Amino acid sequence: xxxxxxxxxxxxxxxxxxxxxxxxxxxxxxxxxxxxxxxxxxxxxxxxxxxxxxxxxxxxxxxxxxxxxxxxxxxxxxxxxxxxxxxxxxxxxxxxxxxxxxxxxxxxxxxxxxxxxxxx
Numbered sequence: 001x002x003x004x005x006x007x008x009x010x011x012x013x014x015x016x017x018x019x020x021x022x023x024x025x026x027x028x029x030x031x032x033x034x035x036x037x038x039x040x041x042x043x044x045x046x047x048x049x050x051x052x053x054x055x056x057x058x059x060x061x062x063x064x065x066x067x068x069x070x071x072x073x074x075x076x077x078x079x080x081x082x083x084x085x086x087x088x089x090x091x092x093x094x095x096x097x098x099x100x101x102x103x104x105x106x107x108x109x110x111x112x113x114x115x116x117x118x119x120x
Contacts, residue, residue: 015071025077032085040090044097053094060087092119 011022044052063084066072096115103111
């Protein structure tokens with residue numbers, strides 16, 4: 001099984017982790033996205049789109065700082081990668097929500113599809 005992307009190269013060659021450690025850490029990105037998707041969508045719809053966008057950006061920024069400034073250990077890398085995935089997915093959901101607010105209802109599906117195409 002091969003990795004895709006630069007993050008796995010960072011884990012394997014930059015930090016010198018084993019393949020099994022790198023696989024577990026990298027997979028936490030998807031777990032964070034999945035776990036944070038519904039809460040951030042709820043905040044975006046029921047509370048405020050601005051709050052969801054800011055919250056996602058703060059989580060993403062703090063996780064990025066923790067991930068790339070200094071190696072903190074295996075467990076912190078798992079938690080930070082989970083947080084990074086949560087912030088990234090939350091940012092996408094918030095941006096898509098904003099884009100849906102800016103267009104008429106008859107093109108809503110097209111805009112949503114275009115935004116998912118752009119970010120995925």
